[in-house]
Amino acid sequence: MITVMDKNDVTKHYSNGEVIVVWQSAKCIHSGNCVKNLKPVFNPQQKPWIQMDKGSSGEIKDTVAKCPSGALSIG
């Protein structure tokens, strides 16, 4: 499911059937923490940039919890 508010404020949902990750672009401060923590899943060089099948639900939840801005959350 993708909800587009405007170009600079996009909310996207990614699911592996078990966990839903919500990403709010307007809150992202591009710290790169998520990429450093779990690059197979969170990698801006791939499309979509979050690939839920490349990590375990536990790893994904841990990484979401470390997002400093709250841009990533569990839906």
Ligand code: SF4
């Ligand atoms: S950890 Fe959060 S704020 Fe940092 S790049 Fe990832 S989504 Fe954006």
